[in-house]
Amino acid sequence: MTTTTLAVLVPLLPFLGAAAGLLLGRTAPGFVRPLAVLPTLAAFVLAVLVAARQGGGRAVDSATEFTPTGSVPIELALHIDGFAALVAVLVGLVALCVQIYSTGYLREDPRYPSYAALVSLFTSAMLLVVYSGDLIVLLVGWEVMGICSYFLVGHYWETPEARAASIKAFLVTKLGDVPFLIGLFALGTDAGSFRITKILGTVAGGGLHHPTLIALLLLAGVAGKSAQFPLHTWLPDAMAGPTPVSALIHAATMVAAGIYFIARLLPVFQASSAAMVVLAVMAAVTMAGSGFAALAQDDIKRVLAYSTIGQLGYMTGALAVGERGAAVFHLLSHGAFKALLFLAAGVIIHAAGTNSLAAMSRMKDLRARVPDAYWTMTVALLALAAIPPFAGFFSKESVLGAAEHVATGHTEHAPGVAGWIVLLVGLFTALLTASYATRLWLLAFRGHGAEAPDHGKQPLVMNAVLWVLAVPSLAFGLAYGVLPDWFDSRDLTPTLITSVLGTGLALVGGLVTYGAWRHTTALAGRVPLGAVAAHPEADAGLVEAEAIASHEPAYGEVAYAHDPADPGRLLLGPLHRHAAVGFHLDAVYDALFVRPVRAGASLVRFLDREVVETYVRGAGALPRLLGAAVRRAQTGNVQTYVSALLAGTVVLAVAALLVATGA
Amino acid sequence: MSPAAALATTAAAAPHGFLSPTGVEIAFLLVGLVTFGAALVTVTTRQLVHAALWLVVTLGGLAVEYLLLTAEFIAWMQVLIYVGSVVVLLLFGLMLTKAPIGRSPDADSANRWAALGVAVAAAAALVWVVVDAFRTTWIDLGGAPSGSTKVTGASLFQNWVLPFEALSVLLLAALVGAIVLSRKAKADAAAATTGTPAVPGSRSEKEGVR
Amino acid sequence: MHLVYPAVLAVLLFSTGLYGVLARRNAILVLMSVELMLNAVNLNLVAFDVWLNRTARETLHSGQALTLFTIAIAAAEIGIGLAIVLAVHRNRGTSDIDRLRDTAEGHESDAPEAEKAEATA
Numbered sequence: 001m002t003t004t005t006l007a008v009l010v011p012l013l014p015f016l017g018a019a020a021g022l023l024l025g026r027t028a029p030g031f032v033r034p035l036a037v038l039p040t041l042a043a044f045v046l047a048v049l050v051a052a053r054q055g056g057g058r059a060v061d062s063a064t065e066f067t068p069t070g071s072v073p074i075e076l077a078l079h080i081d082g083f084a085a086l087v088a089v090l091v092g093l094v095a096l097c098v099q100i101y102s103t104g105y106l107r108e109d110p111r112y113p114s115y116a117a118l119v120s121l122f123t124s125a126m127l128l129v130v131y132s133g134d135l136i137v138l139l140v141g142w143e144v145m146g147i148c149s150y151f152l153v154g155h156y157w158e159t160p161e162a163r164a165a166s167i168k169a170f171l172v173t174k175l176g177d178v179p180f181l182i183g184l185f186a187l188g189t190d191a192g193s194f195r196i197t198k199i200l201g202t203v204a205g206g207g208l209h210h211p212t213l214i215a216l217l218l219l220a221g222v223a224g225k226s227a228q229f230p231l232h233t234w235l236p237d238a239m240a241g242p243t244p245v246s247a248l249i250h251a252a253t254m255v256a257a258g259i260y261f262i263a264r265l266l267p268v269f270q271a272s273s274a275a276m277v278v279l280a281v282m283a284a285v286t287m288a289g290s291g292f293a294a295l296a297q298d299d300i301k302r303v304l305a306y307s308t309i310g311q312l313g314y315m316t317g318a319l320a321v322g323e324r325g326a327a328v329f330h331l332l333s334h335g336a337f338k339a340l341l342f343l344a345a346g347v348i349i350h351a352a353g354t355n356s357l358a359a360m361s362r363m364k365d366l367r368a369r370v371p372d373a374y375w376t377m378t379v380a381l382l383a384l385a386a387i388p389p390f391a392g393f394f395s396k397e398s399v400l401g402a403a404e405h406v407a408t409g410h411t412e413h414a415p416g417v418a419g420w421i422v423l424l425v426g427l428f429t430a431l432l433t434a435s436y437a438t439r440l441w442l443l444a445f446r447g448h449g450a451e452a453p454d455h456g457k458q459p460l461v462m463n464a465v466l467w468v469l470a471v472p473s474l475a476f477g478l479a480y481g482v483l484p485d486w487f488d489s490r491d492l493t494p495t496l497i498t499s500v501l502g503t504g505l506a507l508v509g510g511l512v513t514y515g516a517w518r519h520t521t522a523l524a525g526r527v528p529l530g531a532v533a534a535h536p537e538a539d540a541g542l543v544e545a546e547a548i549a550s551h552e553p554a555y556g557e558v559a560y561a562h563d564p565a566d567p568g569r570l571l572l573g574p575l576h577r578h579a580a581v582g583f584h585l586d587a588v589y590d591a592l593f594v595r596p597v598r599a600g601a602s603l604v605r606f607l608d609r610e611v612v613e614t615y616v617r618g619a620g621a622l623p624r625l626l627g628a629a630v631r632r633a634q635t636g637n638v639q640t641y642v643s644a645l646l647a648g649t650v651v652l653a654v655a656a657l658l659v660a661t662g663a
Numbered sequence: 664m665s666p667a668a669a670l671a672t673t674a675a676a677a678p679h680g681f682l683s684p685t686g687v688e689i690a691f692l693l694v695g696l697v698t699f700g701a702a703l704v705t706v707t708t709r710q711l712v713h714a715a716l717w718l719v720v721t722l723g724g725l726a727v728e729y730l731l732l733t734a735e736f737i738a739w740m741q742v743l744i745y746v747g748s749v750v751v752l753l754l755f756g757l758m759l760t761k762a763p764i765g766r767s768p769d770a771d772s773a774n775r776w777a778a779l780g781v782a783v784a785a786a787a788a789l790v791w792v793v794v795d796a797f798r799t800t801w802i803d804l805g806g807a808p809s810g811s812t813k814v815t816g817a818s819l820f821q822n823w824v825l826p827f828e829a830l831s832v833l834l835l836a837a838l839v840g841a842i843v844l845s846r847k848a849k850a851d852a853a854a855a856t857t858g859t860p861a862v863p864g865s866r867s868e869k870e871g872v873r
Numbered sequence: 874m875h876l877v878y879p880a881v882l883a884v885l886l887f888s889t890g891l892y893g894v895l896a897r898r899n900a901i902l903v904l905m906s907v908e909l910m911l912n913a914v915n916l917n918l919v920a921f922d923v924w925l926n927r928t929a930r931e932t933l934h935s936g937q938a939l940t941l942f943t944i945a946i947a948a949a950e951i952g953i954g955l956a957i958v959l960a961v962h963r964n965r966g967t968s969d970i971d972r973l974r975d976t977a978e979g980h981e982s983d984a985p986e987a988e989k990a991e992a993t994a
Binding site for chain 2: 874875876877878879880881882884885886887888889890891892893894895896897898899900901902904905906908909912915916919920922923924926927928932933934935937938940941942944945946947948949950951952953955956957958959960962968969970971
Binding site: 637639640643646647650653654657 | 772774777778780781784785788792
């Protein structure tokens, strides 16, 4: 088989698996698990094969036009370069892990067949985005991911949080998708084609007429999908979905799509230095803000969600300094350790019976219950905090190195101000990242108090997957020497200054948090906070759904608990209150969009009820009135009828006479 | 009189004066007034039996008018059939429907004002048309009477035999129809009375009167 | 004789009969009014027959023949009409035309109870 055929099969197999799963899910429950896992496994293997054949060499391009589509042709095109090949491998790996993990995590869930099919469809859409060489085909996968995220985040639709979160995820990403679509059309019109290769050729030839406008429009869609400020608010709320879905969304699909899209079309963005500065500012605000917010969250998954936003900020920052190799490097390593973090968090939530860090910090020996999750999560947290030699260290240092490269005057790819912004905020965020990673680890695994509840042994598949993912989290960073060949990019080796600075700041952050924790942990015993574990014997999915549903009644808030023993509270001081609610951005959106829309809706309702319906009622009332009048004439009295008849006859006769005599 | 001469008489109208009526015309006018007055009383009186009696006067007056128009056979037929049988039938009908003797305050329906309007409008329109059309037309009543029994009989049995016979069939049909209506009414009444404890004797008694 | 005299008398009788038909409540009085209208027509027929007989030498005497037919038909009509009125009176207990409102809007055609009660009363 040619590479092209293999590449076509990669997105197609999970799609067929999804279709088969949706069709057979009810009638043949026995096939659901194979249908979920095997196509994803095949896609992963094929993606690896494609990557091996492509080998970082010349990009594989193939296109076929099904039907003429008017002025700008739309083609079914593949464009597989080093980025596409490696990102597809990551997507395949994470999706495979998630599917395997889900068979254990949701083994008793009655909606598992549709869930698995949607995850397959999600994977297929992401692979389509990755391999597509045509922007409209890419958009198809982009939107399919949007709808899949809606269904998957709302998997526990019995809980109001999940319903609200799914709608929010859908609406917020759609808010970005509208300008994204307009930007795609503008780009296609300017370039005369939707093919990525042709567009890049046009950009290289300076044929783009409105680079800033197009770049900013596209940026809105990317901000929505990749959860960048100011459209990131859906991502923390999307934690109301099952943990494997969170892992999938955060590590490999959906949020990665935005970064990957910019990486593919980076020359378009580079054509406008204003867009690059906007990108840098967006990345900076996202990184710093999410770091603070992550430090204040109580829900373990929300901490991870904000950390995802922050790491995506690093990737955006790398793109803002024109270094897509570093961005995709970080995307790959982050995909590995973030998937691991989420899947381990799922195990922990199952074991603890709660998703609240405050409650976990009051449990003794939680780490003994979940040794696999404990060790793998430690590895992943070290990778997240960018401690050498874990994967996160190399990828993050490559980003910081690229920023430093630009800041020190190599501004041929990006404006210098963008470099400075990314570098400084990136270093500061390294401190914050280490800080919240330490806090998460300390609260989850170093609790004091009552014995952790016994939820039995975790399913083997869930623990096995954790170790599979721990390997790249540990060792993938060493690929920094090979990757530049794949990416045709600058050397990704960490530079000495940023490495020392970054690692030093991370260590400082970790140590400060440890000190704060030592200071506050004595308080934990005094303020009891209840953990909720209603069904110790149930499977992990049910435990998590109940934990999500009971968080707000138990702690008064979805995002955080009133726990004085939280080191984040001490570190952030007065900022904690604002950080916990994501710096009131939801309230701003509420004031800016929700309330005007509600007011508009009530206005429309008023107009409909009072104005339009009045006309409708009037239209009904007039004939009814006339009918009543006519009905009144139907007295049944024959004499009245004859009188009217004869009166009419007389009138007609007189009229006829007058006409006949010409009077 | 030739058609031309007739045309001349109608055109000139010299020997006839509109304001110089002959004796026949005066008689016709007087009898007509009585007839019309009786007709008015017939349709306005509140005593039902009186209405029938005033109808006799009207029909009799019309018979006199026929005589004045030299249609004597028609006049006698009018007296015989109308005054003799129709009015008697109507009186029977009044009695059988237990019409109240004496003044009944509700003899006229609520429709009377509309009826009055329609009738006056119709009268005005017709009088206007008729006067406008025939104000210069005179009937020559001299010579042999045009409606003697002989003339009428000859015409009827020479020219109108077929309609005459057809009319006999119609009368037969009317006879049969009247009987059927009565019988059907009886059958319906019988069906209605089977369920109710009404006394059939009173009904048969009524039939006997009929 | 001036033709207007019988013609106008016929018109007036006809209108009187018309008024009677429209204004009277008792069905028998309505029948009487119908007789008045028929007689007005008869008068017209006779008058025009006489006029045409003399003026146009018309010997068919169609007016007089038709008058006779009308009289005969009127007799038949009064017979049938009275039979109907009697049948109605027997069923409904009334011969007032404005109380026979079965075709009125909102009238319940299947209300034999009330009518029967009325009839037996």
